[in-house]
Amino acid sequence: MTGLRSLPAYAATAFHWVTQAMWLPGIPILTYHSIDDEGGPESIRMDCFSAQMEYLKENGFRSIPLSELRNLTTEDRSSDRLFCVTFDDGYQNLLASGVPLLWEHGFQATVFAVSNGWGELAGWERQRSSAGHRLMTEQELCEVSQAGIEIGAHTCSHPFLTRIHLESVRREIRASKDKLEQILGKRVHHFAYPYGAWDQRIRDLCAEAGFEMAFTTEQRKARGNEDPWVVPRVGVNRMPVGNRRLALNSLRACLSGTVGYYVTLRRLVRLNCTKR
Numbered sequence: 001m002t003g004l005r006s007l008p009a010y011a012a013t014a015f016h017w018v019t020q021a022m023w024l025p026g027i028p029i030l031t032y033h034s035i036d037d038e039g040g041p042e043s044i045r046m047d048c049f050s051a052q053m054e055y056l057k058e059n060g061f062r063s064i065p066l067s068e069l070r071n072l073t074t075e076d077r078s079s080d081r082l083f084c085v086t087f088d089d090g091y092q093n094l095l096a097s098g099v100p101l102l103w104e105h106g107f108q109a110t111v112f113a114v115s116n117g118w119g120e121l122a123g124w125e126r127q128r129s130s131a132g133h134r135l136m137t138e139q140e141l142c143e144v145s146q147a148g149i150e151i152g153a154h155t156c157s158h159p160f161l162t163r164i165h166l167e168s169v170r171r172e173i174r175a176s177k178d179k180l181e182q183i184l185g186k187r188v189h190h191f192a193y194p195y196g197a198w199d200q201r202i203r204d205l206c207a208e209a210g211f212e213m214a215f216t217t218e219q220r221k222a223r224g225n226e227d228p229w230v231v232p233r234v235g236v237n238r239m240p241v242g243n244r245r246l247a248l249n250s251l252r253a254c255l256s257g258t259v260g261y262y263v264t265l266r267r268l269v270r271l272n273c274t275k276r
């Protein structure tokens with residue numbers, strides 16, 4: 001039994017060395033959602049998030065704003081140790097500790113905010129689980145923006161854009177941009193597809209709406225030749241991240257560009273981090 005119980009630990013250690021050996025080119029655009037103790041697939045505990053930020057700082061990684069991605073054309077940028085941080089949906093729990101921690105480490109970030117239901121529980125989350133996280137209020141979003149965090153759009157009501165009528169897609173994309181620009185008093189340049197769901201027509205609507213870039217959840221690093229409206233990101237807590245060791249393994253997999261393998265491995269060995 002001892003041997004079986006230690007299998008996940010051995011696998012994690014082995015994977016750490018594999019990620020270091022297989023460092024792929026490109027810039028990892030890290031995707032987070034909520035910082036809380038619930039342990040769900042879109043939650044990360046504060047101590048785990050803090051451990052990841054410390055790791056990035058201590059290992060000489062430097063965050064850049066999303067707008068800088070378009071200026072970087074070199075195909076292999078792995079030695080630059082650059083990364084981006086994004087938070088989807090715009091949850092209120094970022095304010096208490098996540099945003100201050102980013103500032104403390106000097107890291108830049110983008111919040112992709114849904115533009116309906118500010119200050120309310122996220123309705124699309126309640127459909128999937130018993131609880132929902134509360135979104136920032138309009139005023140909180142403005143404060144975050146004024147403090148230097150970029151705000152991007154993430155539709156009005158967080159639908160699967162590939163499952164609704166194209167005219168509704170157009171409205172969701174355009175209205176979310178207009179609404180955010182109205183309350184923030186500045187241009188909104190970037191968009192993230194809810195659930196990472198997009199197709200060519202949706203991508204074209206993002207470009208027509210005036211977004212400079214749009215982001216998916218394709219689980220790979222962004223390289224120099226990306227279509228600006230289909231830029232991949234990596235989900236740091238795509239698998240549950242329940243302790244610091246797993247948090248760092250997951251982060252290293254994202255930084256190296258091997259997160260797809262990591263998720264597969266985690267599923268194979270059934271690493272149940274929430275019980276460890």
Ligand SMILES: [Zn+2]
Binds near residue numbers: 088089194
């Ligand atoms: Zn979302």
